[in-house]
Every structure is written in C-alpha cells, then in structure tokens.
Amino acid sequence: MSATFVGMPPFPAAAREKLADAQLRRNLAHATSTIRARRAALVAEVEASVDGGWEALRVAGAEAKDTALRSLDRQLLRLEETLTANGATVHWARDAAQANAIVAALVRAHGADEVIKVKSMVTQEIGLNEALAAEGIAAWETDLAELIVQLGDDLPSHILVPAIHRNRAEIREIFLRAMGEVGRGAPADLTDAPAVLAAAAREHLREKFLRARVGVSGANFAVAETGTLVVVESEGNGRMCLTLPEVLISVVGIEKVVATWDDLDPLLRLLPRSSTGERMNPYTSMWSGVTPGDGPREVHVVLLDNGRTRALADEVGRQALRCIRCSACLNVCPVYERTGGHAYGSVYPGPIGAILNPLLRGVGHSDQIDALPYASTLCGACFEACPVRIDIPRILVDQRAKIVDAHRGGLPTPEAVAMRTAATGLGSARRLAGGERFTRLGLWFARRVGAPAWTSARDLPPAPAESFRRWWKRTDGGRR
Amino acid sequence: MRVALMVTCINDALFPRTGQAVVALLRRLGVDVEFPAAQTCCAQPMINTGYLDEAVPVLRAFVEAFAGYDAVVTPSASCAGCARHQHAIVARRAGDPALRAAADAVSPRVYELSEFLVDRLGVTDVGAYYPHTVTYHPTCHSLRMLGVGDRPRRLLEQVRGLTLLELPGAAECCGFGGTFAVKNADTSIAIGTDKARQVRNTGAEVLVAGDNSCLTHIGGLLSRQRAGVRTVHLAEVLAATA
Numbered sequence: 240m241s242a243t244f245v246g247m248p249p250f251p252a253a254a255r256e257k258l259a260d261a262q263l264r265r266n267l268a269h270a271t272s273t274i275r276a277r278r279a280a281l282v283a284e285v286e287a288s289v290d291g292g293w294e295a296l297r298v299a300g301a302e303a304k305d306t307a308l309r310s311l312d313r314q315l316l317r318l319e320e321t322l323t324a325n326g327a328t329v330h331w332a333r334d335a336a337q338a339n340a341i342v343a344a345l346v347r348a349h350g351a352d353e354v355i356k357v358k359s360m361v362t363q364e365i366g367l368n369e370a371l372a373a374e375g376i377a378a379w380e381t382d383l384a385e386l387i388v389q390l391g392d393d394l395p396s397h398i399l400v401p402a403i404h405r406n407r408a409e410i411r412e413i414f415l416r417a418m419g420e421v422g423r424g425a426p427a428d429l430t431d432a433p434a435v436l437a438a439a440a441r442e443h444l445r446e447k448f449l450r451a452r453v454g455v456s457g458a459n460f461a462v463a464e465t466g467t468l469v470v471v472e473s474e475g476n477g478r479m480c481l482t483l484p485e486v487l488i489s490v491v492g493i494e495k496v497v498a499t500w501d502d503l504d505p506l507l508r509l510l511p512r513s514s515t516g517e518r519m520n521p522y523t524s525m526w527s528g529v530t531p532g533d534g535p536r537e538v539h540v541v542l543l544d545n546g547r548t549r550a551l552a553d554e555v556g557r558q559a560l561r562c563i564r565c566s567a568c569l570n571v572c573p574v575y576e577r578t579g580g581h582a583y584g585s586v587y588p589g590p591i592g593a594i595l596n597p598l599l600r601g602v603g604h605s606d607q608i609d610a611l612p613y614a615s616t617l618c619g620a621c622f623e624a625c626p627v628r629i630d631i632p633r634i635l636v637d638q639r640a641k642i643v644d645a646h647r648g649g650l651p652t653p654e655a656v657a658m659r660t661a662a663t664g665l666g667s668a669r670r671l672a673g674g675e676r677f678t679r680l681g682l683w684f685a686r687r688v689g690a691p692a693w694t695s696a697r698d699l700p701p702a703p704a705e706s707f708r709r710w711w712k713r714t715d716g717g718r719r
Numbered sequence: 720m721r722v723a724l725m726v727t728c729i730n731d732a733l734f735p736r737t738g739q740a741v742v743a744l745l746r747r748l749g750v751d752v753e754f755p756a757a758q759t760c761c762a763q764p765m766i767n768t769g770y771l772d773e774a775v776p777v778l779r780a781f782v783e784a785f786a787g788y789d790a791v792v793t794p795s796a797s798c799a800g801c802a803r804h805q806h807a808i809v810a811r812r813a814g815d816p817a818l819r820a821a822a823d824a825v826s827p828r829v830y831e832l833s834e835f836l837v838d839r840l841g842v843t844d845v846g847a848y849y850p851h852t853v854t855y856h857p858t859c860h861s862l863r864m865l866g867v868g869d870r871p872r873r874l875l876e877q878v879r880g881l882t883l884l885e886l887p888g889a890a891e892c893c894g895f896g897g898t899f900a901v902k903n904a905d906t907s908i909a910i911g912t913d914k915a916r917q918v919r920n921t922g923a924e925v926l927v928a929g930d931n932s933c934l935t936h937i938g939g940l941l942s943r944q945r946a947g948v949r950t951v952h953l954a955e956v957l958a959a960t961a
Contacts, residue, residue, distance in 0.1 A: 250903065251902065251903050251904075251905065251906075254903065254905060254906045255905040258905055258906065258909050573891060573892040573894060573910045574903075574906055574910070576910075577906055577909040577910055577913075578906055578909075612769075613898075613899065613902050613903065614903060614906075615896070615899065616859070616892050616894060616895065616896025616897075616899050616907070616910070617767060617859075617896060617897070617899070618859035618863065618892035618896070619859055619860070619862075619863030619864060620859070620863065620890075620891075620892065622863070623863055636766065636767055636769070636805070636808075637808075638769075639767070639768060639769030640769045640770075640771045640812075641769075642769055643768070643769035643770055643771075644769075644771075654768070655770070658764075658765055658768065658770040658773045659770075659773055661760075661764070661765070661773070661777075662765060662770070662772075662773035662774070662775075662776050662777060663776070664759075665728070665759040665760045665762070665776070665777045665780060666759075666775075666776025666777050666779060666780050667776065667780065692900075692901040692902075692904035693900065693901060693904070693939070695904060695908070696904075696908045696912075696939075696940060696943060697908070697911075697936065697939030697940050697942075697943055698938075698939045698942035698943045699935075699939065700733055700734070700935055700938065700939070702733070703733065703734070703735050703736070705735065706731050706732055706735055707726050707730060707731040707734075707735035707738040707739070708726075708731055708754070708756065710735050710738075710739065711738075711754050711756075712756075716742060716752075716753075716754060717739065717742055717743070
C-alpha cells in the first residue's frame with residue numbers, strides 16, 4: 240500500500256475537498272444512519288432488560304478499564320508473567336519503529352516472506368504493512384473491508400468499517416482490477432451483489448490462509464490475570480489467522496490490558512452493541528499462550544507504548560485510553576458523517592481520532608494534529624454514545640487549551656488578538672461605560688472577523704436599532 | 720426570590736427582543752427580574768476556542784455581576800451549560816480559590832429559561848398565544864449538556880393557537896458549534912444545510928429553539944435559501960399573547 244496519511248492538509252482544507260464528493264456523502268449518510276438505528280434498538284433492549292439499564296453497563300465498562308489504567312505498571316508486569324508462563328514470548332516496544340523491527344525480525348527468523356493479518360488498528364497506527372514491505376515481506380489483510388482498502392491502494396476511513404466510503408459498485412471494480420495482481424483473481428462475471436463479492440474475497444483469501452506460516456494480529460483485550468488475548472470479529476478471517484499459521488505475532492497497545500477475566504463481562508457486552516449493532520459478535524477468539532497440538536506453535540506478544548504513557552500522564556485526557564475502538568462516536572458525529580474519515584489524516588478518525596491523535600503524539604508541533612480538536616461542534620453526541628463514558632467534548636476543549644498554550648509567546652494570530660481584546664472588554668464591566676463599548680465590540684466581532692466565512696452561505700441577522708442593555712436603561716426595563 | 724436575567728452577549732447585541740421577551744414573560748408570571756448591568760459574557764467563546772487565560776477576567780466579571788442572586792435565568796442553554804460545567808475549569812486555571820468559590824456559588828443557580836419555568840416556577844402553561852405552525856429544534860447543549868429533556872416541548876404544547884410539527888432527526892446537531900462555524904465553515908454549512916432541509920420538509924412557518932446562536936446559523940441558511948421559514952426564540956413564543 241503506497242497511499243499515506245503523511246502530508247495531509249489540516250482538517251478544514253481536507254474536509255472542504257471531501258464535502259464536495261457526492262458519492263462519499265451518500266455512502267456515509269446511508270451507512271452511519273443504518274448503524275445508528277441498529278445500535279439504538281439494542282441499547283433500548285438493554286435498557287429494558289438489564290438492572291440499571293445501559294448506563295449501568297457503561298459505568299461497569301468504564302470502571303473495568305479504569306481499574307487497569309490506574310495500576311497499569313503492575314497489570315502489564317502481571318500480563319508478561321502470565322503470558323510467559325503460558326508459553327508466549329513477550330516483547331516490549333517503546334514506539335512504532337521498535338514494534339515494526341521486532342515483528343520484521345520474527346518473520347525473517349522463520350524464513351517467511353509473507354504474513355496474514357487480522358484486522359487491527361494498532362498495526363495500522365504503527366504502519367506495520369509498509370515497514371514489512373520495506374523488508375520484502377508481504378502483509379495480506381484478510382478482513383473484507385481491509386482487503387478492499389488494500390486492493391484499492393486506498394486509506395481506511397472508519398475504525399470498524401474502513402471501506403465505508405466505498406459502495407458495492409466501486410468494490411466490484413476494485414476486485415476485478417486488483418485481485419489478480421496479488422493472487423487468485425475475481426471471476427470475470429463478478430456482479431456487485433454482496434454475496435457474490437464476499438464469495439470472490441473468500442476464494443481469493445483461502446489460498447493465503449492455507450499458505451501463510453506467520454499470522455499477525457492485534458488484540459481487543461489482554462487479561463493480566465490469565466495471560467489471555469481476545470480478538471472479536473465478524474467474518475471468521477480472524478479465527479483463520481489465529482489458528483492456521485505456525486507462528487502468531489500479536490501487537491497489543493498497553494492500554495488493552497484488563498485486570499481480570501470478569502472485567503471482560505461488561506466490555507464484551509458493550510463492544511458489539513456499540514460497534515456493529517449486534518448483541519454478540521459472530522467470532523470471539525481467546526488464546527492463552529501456546530496450546531500443544533492446537534493452533535500456533537509459537538506465540539509472540541509485542542506490548543506497545545507509542546504515546547500511550549504520554550496520554551496516561553494527561554489528567555483530563557487519560558480517560559481516552561479506555562477506548563475499545565467500537566466507533567460508535569464516529570457513527571453519531573455530525574462532522575464525521577459529512578466529511579468521512581480521510582479528512583482527519585489518521586487511521587483514527589472521528590471524535591475519538593480528534594482526541595487520540597493529539598494525546599498520543601502531542602500538540603504544538605504539527606498544524607495537522609493541532610487542527611483536529613477543533614474539528615468538532617462540541618454537540619456531545621459522541622460522549623452520549625461512548626460505551627465506556629469517555630467525555631470527548633471535555634477532552635476536546637482541554638486539548639484546544641493546550642494547543643493555544645503551546646503557541647503562546649510567538650507571533651499572535653488574528654484570532655488570539657481578537658480573544659485578548661474581547662477578554663479586556665468583557666472582563667472590565669466597570670470600564671465599559673454602560674456596556675455600549677462592549678455591544679459595539681460584539682457587533683464588530685460578528686460582522687468583521689467572522690463575516691467572510693459566515694456569509695459565504697449564511698445571511699447575517701439585521702442589526703437591531705438598540706442593544707438590550709440600552710433598551711433596559713432607556714425604558715427602566717420596560718417599565719416606562 | 721431575587722432573580723437576575725443573564726441576557727448573554729449575543730442576545731444583548733443582536734437579539735434584544737429575546738431578552739425583552741424573557742422580561743415580559745417572567746413579569747407576567749410574577750417574577751420581578753433584575754438586569755445586573757455589569758454583566759458581559761459567560762466566556763464560552765474563549766473557553767471553547769482554547770483561550771483559558773483570556774476567559775479568567777470574563778469569569779471574574781460574571782461572578783461579580785451575578786453574585787447574591789437566588790437564580791440567574793438565561794435564554795441560552797449553551798451559556799447556562801458553560802456556567803454550570805465550564806466555569807470551574809477557568810477558576811482552576813486562574814489558581815484563585817476565591818474565584819473558584821465564587822464561581823461554585825453562582826454556577827448551580829444558573830438556569831436555562833425552560834428549566835427555570837418548569838422546575839423553579841412549576842409552570843408549563845405560561846398563558847401564551849401564538850397562532851403559527853411551528854417546529855422545534857432541541858439544541859445540543861440543551862439536550863446533552865444540561866439535559867433539559869422535554870421541558871421546552873411541554874411548554875410549547877400548552878401554547879394556544881400553536882401547531883407543533885415533528886422535526887425529523889431533531890436531536891442531531893445543526894453544525895453551528897461556536898467558532899467552529901467560522902474555523903470549519905464548509906463543514907458547518909454542510910451540516911446546517913441538512914438541518915435546514917429537514918426544517919423545510921416539515922412545512923412549518925417558524926423554527927423555534929432555545930438558543931439564538933444556533934438559530935442565527937440555521938436561520939442564516941434558511942434566509943439565504945429564501946426558504947420562507949423564520950426563526951424565533953422559544954422565549955418570544957412563550958411571551959406572545961393574544
């Protein structure tokens with residue numbers, strides 16, 4: 240895959256381009272409204288059938304993650320201990336480059352030149368496929384949507400449904416054009432019927448499943464108490480990758496750890512309902528190290544930081560590490576629904592991406608990252624939908640303050656000058672001479688500073704004859 | 720009960736009729752509302768754009784203006800939400816325990832208009848007459864920041880002469896978002912255009928909401944489209960009489 244997010248313009252410009260794509264707008268509106276309706280029905284079902292309703296489940300899920308995050312150092316050492324006792328080999332990676340080097344070295348040590356992959360956000364975050372390609376190792380995505388993205392030399396635009404920006408006619412074209420170049424080609428009479436497209440993908444992937452000697456996965460959860468990794472998926476491709484190869488390498492973000500087996504209970508109920516809008520996902524695979532005669536003979540786990548300890552140090556933002564990558568926040572976001580995921584310039588788009596990218600990578604050094612926390616109306620739909628109660632609007636506002644602070648001391652922008660001027664005027668009511676200066680300031684701000692961007696598509700309201708405060712003073716609050 | 724009107728900076732400068740409507744409505748309900756002249760702004764534009772230092776003097780002015788009142792009523796869920804949920808952030812930034820205490824004292828007394836009417840005054844029939852076909856947009860901060868729930872609807876349902884039409888996708892954002900409307904103008908317009916279409920499809924002649932900032936955005940789009948739908952603040956509907 241040569242497509243890259245590197246060098247993407249900041250959100251406003253990237254969004255402007257995407258907003259003009261009528262097919263994208265249509266695909267997104269259809270897909271997000273469908274999945275929103277499915278989720279809403281299941282939340283209502285829990286509301287009616289579980290003690291304390293959906294909110295109690297959310298609280299339990301958040302608490303399970305917080306318990307582990309509060310004692311992350313101890314949980315990780317415990318995880319290493321249990322995994323090792325189960326016959327797995329644990330590797331520690333500070334950043335993407337270390338993790339990629341570890342995986343590449345393991346693949347090479349087994350003389351392999353290809354791996355099959357379970358859908359995994361973390362391996363996209365670290366650019367594993369590109370790093371392996373540079374070492375002459377082919378990484379085959381086996382999740383249907385990831386396959387579509389990979390064959391289309393495209394970029395993912397959604398956490399759960401990375402090809403959400405494609406419709407089935409486009410998928411048919413991609414399959415016809417690209418499948419034959421990297422393996423078994425699509426049949427010439429391929430139609431755009433979903434079952435026909437899925438059958439073509441199945442045929443294409445089957446030879447890769449049976450041939451590959453190394454599988455690569457992420458993990459949805461890692462249980463410290465038992466040394467168990469968990470992958471949830473819908474298509475069975477994950478189960479194939481986790482059981483057929485001789486060697487299994489799992490790259491796991493350190494925030495994926497939970498303390499106990501019981502902690503999985505609320506999380507495994509929250510995730511499929513919030514994610515695909517299902518009561519239960521079709522495949523839940525759990526493995527605890529090596530089981531002789533069953534599955535991979537060699538199991539490696541790469542525990543990855545890559546900015547997670549930076550996020551953990553952020554008092555307001557650390558709750559973002561609860562994220563279970565369900566993408567409910569994307570599906571309800573008014574911004575995401577119009578722009579799609581590519582405009583966010585990261586494998587983590589939408590509201591969670593708007594906080595995760597700055598939290599993992601820091602602010603004040605990239606215009607692209609610094610624009611992300613502003614890519615939100617602060618409508619709060621994301622917080623409402625989040626199954627682990629991440630207060631995304633609160634973190635967005637906090638990240639905005641950190642971005643402004645990071646740029647203090649330099650040449651002030653027109654916005655910074657306006658804010659300072661407003662602060663002076665608004666902060667000294669006694670110097671406002673009856674408030675009229677303030678009112679004039681407000682009108683000036685509305686009509687001059689914001690006017691060009693505002694009036695491109697919106698009329699401004701007519702200016703009133705007098706301000707409210709002048710009316711109050713003139714009429715004694717309407718009494719005369 | 721000493722009640723202050725927090726008119727908000729936007730209403731003061733651009734929509735004095737909304738403030739006048741709150742005054743008329745509350746007087747009709749027997750509340751002698753005062754207007755502390757020292758008030759300026761809730762500081763939300765600074766806070767939500769990331770300018771916390773700049774929000775500190777604005778918060779000082781806010782707590783000075785509204786200290787000592789039993790209730791502070793505002794025709795803006797967004798500004799009420801800022802006072803209730805964000806002023807503590809600014810006070811912490813200032814590192815000033817006195818300011819923190821003053822903000823903590825005022826914050827819980829700030830009410831959005833429909834909350835004050837239903838919860839503090841215990842009324843849903845305010846004696847209004849508004850013979851128009853109306854649809855109602857529940858703003859995001861009223862729904863998800865304050866949780867006003869169905870209070871505005873209950874108030875509107877009691878207005879004589881008013882026909883209330885259902886707005887499909889009502890709970891979805893209009894795309895205003897404060898400085899978002901300017902910083903991400905294209906996306907803001909795209910979201911708002913969908914909201915305006917939903918409003919037009921209802922066939923209503925008036926779009927009502929509890930926040931003039933959202934209405935300026937949706938109304939600006941409707942006006943540019945020459946849609947023939949006007950936007951009116953909830954307070955003005957409730958203040959109207961035969």
